[in-house]
Amino acid sequence: MRRVDYLNKKKRKNKGWIVASAIAVLVLGGGAAWTGAHDWDLKESAVSLKGVLGGGTEKSPADQSPVPPQSAEEDQAPASGGGEQPVPEEKDDASDALAGIGEYDDDRPLPSEPTYIDGVLLANKKYPLPADFAPGEDPEARAAFDEMAAAAKLDGFELAPFSTFRTFERQKELYDQYVARDGVEAADRYSARPGYSEHQTGLTFDIGEANQEQHWARNSFGDTEAGKWLFANAHRFGFILRYPEGKEDITGYMHESWHYRYVGKELAAKIHSENLTLEEYLLGGQKQKQRHEPEPADPAK
Template identity: 40%
Template structure:
């Protein structure tokens, strides 16, 4: 009994020492940036009313859509690559995997709670504005700034290694954090007072154990490794030379089954699907999916997410492909234009002759296009086949309408059954383009099926979105039932639709 209590006191002393060092690093270093209000830490943030007009023009905002951050986790090295979309808490659940930023030139800021739930995980180079929960053995944290609280569970967090880690708070926690379905904004109730409660609970549990219990030893294993410098030795796990603790597990297995959450094709909701991935040389690249910034290649524009009248991309270039349409619309953003050039060239090699019909459209041009449809079809029908000004993807410079000589360069649903339409549907994703308004998804997108309208999102996401058969709304968790058709008795007027788009816009 005495031995256990002494061990626990040593651990608390180590934790207090680490905590005091972390606070000094956060407040005494001029090289670190204050990222504002975070769960479990003191801070302040600028309210929406205080943002400048310049911020609003560039798409800056206080919080992501729906008050949550979307993180893409691209897992590579285990055979087939896959992408997980983290809408709520970021759960790191692939054993023997190194999680690191996709782009090391930009600071990765994770504005949500992070949970480590599998053994031998390395997490590097990030700012975590929420809390960090460690519920697995042999975790390695490297170059992290945790503004919230780091919660360590001594019953399952053996062998923890820290290297250049700062934290707003540190606490011992008995029992796993399980509220993985909540948004990152709900993390406050797990922070602050949770640290003190966890310490009290840990002390009570430690004091009530007998001498034969090995809990004290597990905590000592953590304490001995806190602040210890990594030593690179041959045969050790991870790219940082982290030595694995003896967990009693069979290390000879070449694969590890994990529950991978994949978007449900029917509703966009997440469901658990068992996926087998190799546990050798695994890397998981983390990327924040910016669906709100006007300049982002992932920006989502729809009937409820509008662009301002004076916004246009800064990197528009003239299309270098076969083109039939308005000269003023023969432009796309450079990245999308380059991808389209490759697509057209490869299609031609297979005898597929494609023709671009319409690319970038300004706010003013889209108003002309919509009014033409409205005059010809009537307002209700026009709103199913054309976007109001500010609500068109063409204004992003990332959308392109494609036809062919077979179609007399027109845009019609019959394009889907032509040789050219079939080739596009099967191959566009390889070049970073998705079919933006697919058949059967009209109630989600708010528009009729358009087999000619393609949207650039980048190769990785295009392949994943098309493989899962989702729209952008479903993929990013912002699907809205009966979009643009909420009142089936009467279609909204033009002014009402414009007003609704501006009010509901996440921008």
């Protein structure tokens, strides 16, 4: 077994820390994902979320509970050999870029500029958006959605985008309501803070099937034929499933089978086929180097 101190947050380069973070994020961040990612019937979502988080609820539908958090550990490569080998420099860079990526940076104010990496807009708990960033729904993303919806229709599914662009002000309004009602600590468990929602980019579409509202913003959507179609085909139109299963520690959000992000066809195809997240692609060194295999140990040392 690995000798990992799950509580030692100072070991920022230790993968065990990422695992520990993942667990914390699952508990604390899962709530934000639930409602932070969409504004469709937020009140109901908050109620369901309380059920999810164990707060108990009397009106949570039975099929509403999201997929239970998976062990983030299975995604982590086991530590090599058990010896305390020094980590190669290049790997360090990638690890550093992704370390703590799924968590809020409490001490930092919102930036004055949005973060673009190689021309791709990134918005997550580590890279928030300026308060006045309000591009509206992206026309290219909408056109891509329309193209995708037309293709889906040919296969018998009517896709419905139930939440797309959302302003900072709208998010603040929602968040403040929850804080007033439940306090900051509780509100942070089920609502994204203003400036941190990817919907503020205008590139995000929460997608469901028309007339199947019972699956909207619920992971049961992923089990429907429409949800499966979307997952298998979205990349052909430039969309990626933004919060895939098992990547919670990196994205900062629980799996959301309905939340898709437009990144363009080329990037979407790559991210889909390699089972990456946007964070891994942009920050994890996946762009430049395909795979960095550890060098054989130098016999001279």
